[in-house]
Amino acid sequence: MIGWPDASTLFGWIFAITFLGVACWEAWRPSRAAIASLTLRWFGNIALFAMALLMTWLIPLLSSLSAAVIAAQRGWGLFHLVTLPPAITLAASFVLLDFFGYWMHRLLHKIPLLWRLHALHHSDTDLDVTTTIRHHPAEALVQALCDAALVLLFGFPPQAVLLYGGVVLVVQTFHHGNVMLPARLGWLSRWLITPDLHRLHHSMAYAENNSNFGNSVPLWDWLFATLRLAPEGEFKVGLAEFSGAKFQRLDKLLIQPLLVVPNPRPPS
Ligand SMILES: [Zn+2]
Numbered sequence: 001m002i003g004w005p006d007a008s009t010l011f012g013w014i015f016a017i018t019f020l021g022v023a024c025w026e027a028w029r030p031s032r033a034a035i036a037s038l039t040l041r042w043f044g045n046i047a048l049f050a051m052a053l054l055m056t057w058l059i060p061l062l063s064s065l066s067a068a069v070i071a072a073q074r075g076w077g078l079f080h081l082v083t084l085p086p087a088i089t090l091a092a093s094f095v096l097l098d099f100f101g102y103w104m105h106r107l108l109h110k111i112p113l114l115w116r117l118h119a120l121h122h123s124d125t126d127l128d129v130t131t132t133i134r135h136h137p138a139e140a141l142v143q144a145l146c147d148a149a150l151v152l153l154f155g156f157p158p159q160a161v162l163l164y165g166g167v168v169l170v171v172q173t174f175h176h177g178n179v180m181l182p183a184r185l186g187w188l189s190r191w192l193i194t195p196d197l198h199r200l201h202h203s204m205a206y207a208e209n210n211s212n213f214g215n216s217v218p219l220w221d222w223l224f225a226t227l228r229l230a231p232e233g234e235f236k237v238g239l240a241e242f243s244g245a246k247f248q249r250l251d252k253l254l255i256q257p258l259l260v261v262p263n264p265r266p267p268s
């Protein structure tokens with residue numbers, strides 16, 4: 001049987017291959033022309049990712065997978081208190097993790113302190129595969145703590161946490177891509193958060209970036225009335241207060257939470 005370290009490595013490879021595949025797709029047929037220097041943006045976004053990786057390496061217990069392994073060993077959490085067929089536990093865990101992922105994302109926009117951290121993901125002036133990994137280390141820390149607490153509370157099995165994390169990472173890498181799906185695949189947006197849907201979440205317009213919060217499927221946005229299918233007017237990516245190239249330098253990215261305009265911002 002495949003062990004957790006092997007499975008983590010496997011998902012690392014799947015992510016790397018998806019990342020490279022989307023990067024090649026963008027280079028071959030980009031959906032939108034770049035505004036800022038690609039070198040500057042990629043350096044900043046990849047450096048932020050390296051910091052998040054370093055943090056999980058230094059504090060391995062911070063990962064939701066570690067929390068799931070501990071919960072399984074000690075019998076902690078709801079799913080270890082009830083006996084359900086493994087397939088039902090796996091499916092229910094998957095649905096709950098996605099549901100809480102949606103609401104966590106809404107809170108990141110709603111609570112001013114959390115928005116200060118999450119705004120860095122939205123201040124990218126272009127949207128491409130590296131935006132997937134553009135998160136402030138402080139946001140990554142808060143997210144990891146919340147994920148671990150949720151896993152301990154519900155006792156999601158390690159298989160479910162690993163499978164969900166892997167699937168969501170692949171979907172997120174795909175939907176941040178600066179790519180255009182062929183028209184004949186338009187139906188995909190009904191079942192999956194596609195680049196067309198997630199691009200709207202990165203809109204400079206307040207109403208648009210407060211829509212399409214889903215991680216993998218548009219179900220929760222549809223249920224809670226935050227689904228948006230098309231822009232209302234001229235479409236721009238990013239945040240107005242950080243639209244210049246100078247804000248994309250790594251040092252500026254790291255101090256950006258101190259300069260963020262509080263959210264909710266008034267509709268313009
Ligand atoms: Zn967001």
Ligand SMILES: [Zn+2]
Nearest residue numbers: 121176198202
């Ligand atoms: Zn995004």
